[in-house]
Amino acid sequence: MRGWFRLTLGLLAVVVGLVWTLQGLGHLRGSVMSGDDVWAIIGPVVAGIGLVLLVVGLRARNKARRQQR
Template sequence: MTRAVPTVLGVLLLLIGAVWTLQGANVLPGSFMTGSRFWLVVGLVCLVAGAVLLYRVVRQRASR
């Protein structure tokens, strides 16, 4: 159970980060975030945080 929470959080961060990055980069239109550099940066930060979190979860599972 304790490993499920970081895994779900990591996947959510990746998905949300991807959407925000695409909207900030003006690739995914239809929002107030479209074309905004702020949301591009926030999305990239979420992507990196989600990837690091998932990497740590996978690494912990491999070491056990």
């Protein structure tokens, strides 16, 4: 079970970051964030943090699997 929390949080951050980026760039409409340049900057930062969490979670999960053997 080790690493699953980081994987889940990382995946969520990547998805949210992508949505925020698309809204900031004006590709997704219907929100206060649509067309706002700030979200076009914040989105990729959040997605990058999510990718880091995914890598850390995968490493922790693989390490736990190796220790079980």
